[in-house]
Amino acid sequence: MNVIDASGLLAIATRLQRLSERLRKDGALIYKAYGIDFEPKWFPVIYTLYYKPLLSVVEIASEIGYTHPSTISLLKELEKQRLIRSRRDKVDERKRLLQLTEKGKALVAQVQPVWKVMTAAIAEFTDTRNNLMKAIIEVEEQLDRQSFLQRAREKIYQ
């Protein structure tokens, strides 16, 4: 047992990050194992545009929970891959509207079975006494109610 794992709740951010990276790395290998040219980091944008086919840059950023500069660089990469394309919004000239190309839609069709397998695999290893996905949702709810910072501030005076 290493010291960090033994530190209990204090290292929770580090452990969340470590688990995330572990899953992401295997995710990349799974796409490869299926012979599909798809990177895990593309998932949020592609998945979002599949279900909401025409969105602006800021709308996508908000959907996927990234900042807009991060989103822009993702979008650039996906446009270079010809998986998405954009056009100006006629009504609001500031906006650039993004959508999947035919190639992008074909890729989604190709990855659908992999997403199904992944979902099944994740369901398998997160089906433990304390369900990870539910725990995440519950903690986010708690934090929306009162943030980590606010809670810590309150405890100063106790």
Place this chain on the structure above:
Amino acid sequence: MNVIDASGLLAIATRLQRLSERLRKDGALIYKAYGIDFEPKWFPVIYTLYYKPLLSVVEIASEIGYTHPSTISLLKELEKQRLIRSRRDKVDERKRLLQLTEKGKALVAQVQPVWKVMTAAIAEFTDTRNNLMKAIIEVEEQLDRQSFLQRAREKIYQ
């Protein structure tokens, strides 16, 4: 509800990362609120050297679960801050042994109460139906038994 949150288990890596960053950011603000010059990223090394006072670069890297180049850059920063110091191992000249300086130990003494408050706050918002820390530990156990990749591979032929 955004598309990513609605995607269920598929976006679990993204959501783990997002939660981690949310906690880390608030962590930084909490240290500041207490008027302590301490960055969340220092935690793994400082905490490890507090409990295991003399370790080599690779030993620290392994303890905190980072690669050794990442660890080296963290160590450089902490040496610059004069919170840790190093010396060659007399027995094995390849090794560099790290330890906390007096300043480093004093800083630990100073942050101890903050860590206590943080632990209490984290315990509070993770005390939900599905306990987040326990869920992480359980999932890591599952993955040690059989990785995400292996599980996905098995499902190809089903």
Place this chain on the structure above:
DNA sequence: TGGATATATGTAGTTAACTACGTAGTTTTG
């Protein structure tokens, strides 16, 4: 109705992790 404010996008630079590779010292082995 035009000046102030807000919103949408974009660019530049930073950061904190990573991989790949190189060198030096230690251990193993034919």
Place this chain on the structure above:
DNA sequence: CAAAACTACGTAGTTAACTACATATATCCA
């Protein structure tokens, strides 16, 4: 006991996120 393999550390370069700032368009209000 010397060559090969391994281990420890370090550097260079990459990546994927971020913040800060800039510009253009739209909206609001005095």
